[in-house]
Amino acid sequence: MKITLNNRPEEIDGKESITIQDLLTLKTFTFRMLVIKINGTVVKRDDYATTIVHANDDVKVIHLISGG
Amino acid sequence: MPTFEALEAFLKNKTVGIAGAGGLGSNCAMALARTGVGRLIIVDFDLVTPGNLNRQYYFIDQIGQPKVRALKVNIHRANPEIQVTTYQSMVCSENIGHLFAECDVIVEAFDSAEMKQMLIEQASMLFPEKPIVAGSGMAGWGNSNSLRVECFDNLYICGDGTEEVSATNPPLGPRVGIVACMEANTVLELLLKKFDNEDNPK
Numbered sequence: 001m002k003i004t005l006n007n008r009p010e011e012i013d014g015k016e017s018i019t020i021q022d023l024l025t026l027k028t029f030t031f032r033m034l035v036i037k038i039n040g041t042v043v044k045r046d047d048y049a050t051t052i053v054h055a056n057d058d059v060k061v062i063h064l065i066s067g068g
Numbered sequence: 069m070p071t072f073e074a075l076e077a078f079l080k081n082k083t084v085g086i087a088g089a090g091g092l093g094s095n096c097a098m099a100l101a102r103t104g105v106g107r108l109i110i111v112d113f114d115l116v117t118p119g120n121l122n123r124q125y126y127f128i129d130q131i132g133q134p135k136v137r138a139l140k141v142n143i144h145r146a147n148p149e150i151q152v153t154t155y156q157s158m159v160c161s162e163n164i165g166h167l168f169a170e171c172d173v174i175v176e177a178f179d180s181a182e183m184k185q186m187l188i189e190q191a192s193m194l195f196p197e198k199p200i201v202a203g204s205g206m207a208g209w210g211n212s213n214s215l216r217v218e219c220f221d222n223l224y225i226c227g228d229g230t231e232e233v234s235a236t237n238p239p240l241g242p243r244v245g246i247v248a249c250m251e252a253n254t255v256l257e258l259l260l261k262k263f264d265n266e267d268n269p270k
Contacts, residue, residue, distance in 0.1 A: 007220075060220040064181045065230070066233050068091050068177055
């Protein structure tokens with residue numbers, strides 16, 4: 001399926017849906033602190049394993065690091 | 069282009085919330101106050117320490133004072149017209165709704181990544197229509213051109229996204245100050261979008 005990931009088109013091979021958790025593993029996002037949005041709505045950390053990304057979804061994975 | 073007086077008159081009616089009054093928050097607040105943003109809501113639990121003075125908008129005689137109290141004094145020394153509402157408290161998911169309800173834009177100005185995430189998650193859910201401007205990646209020195217603003221829907225992230233603060237990669241005045249002013253500049257851009265539309269049709 002095709003999704004948009006961080007403003008870029010992305011092909012997820014052989015899948016019609018994927019959980020956020022599996023998407024993070026697949027795309028090797030390893031940062032500890034993330035904010036994730038699907039179609040503009042924030043997904044809480046506790047819901048990564050149960051939230052499903054579908055074809056044509058707009059997914060944003062934003063990593064945050066300390067300093068300020 | 070509008071005059072500064074026209075901008076000031078427009079910005080006078082705007083409210084910006086600033087979560088944290090450290091390196092990002094104190095410098096961002098001063099930049100917004102000097103530009104004439106009418107009301108600032110500033111939240112921080114901490115006191116000024118000597119270690120803050122390498123990058124935060126405080127002075128030696130303010131060591132030991134609550135940051136929010138010292139910052140209010142400093143803002144009023146530059147611009148006494150600004151309405152400054154301060155809370156000396158720890159921002160948490162339970163009080164975000166109360167603290168920032170009246171803001172046009174929310175600025176994330178914390179130190180720790182955990183707090184940044186908490187604020188962005190909670191504020192995005194409570195106020196999906198309010199833009200959030202955050203900072204991520206500003207430790208060390210040099211490499212000014214790596215600092216940038218990235219837009220994710222109505223979330224704006226300022227910084228380089230890579231230089232995390234640590235014992236051997238400290239936060240220093242110039243890069244933290246640049247990112248704080250990038251946050252302030254992004255806030256102005258967001259507020260003044262409406263100025264372009266309503267008051268100054270192109």
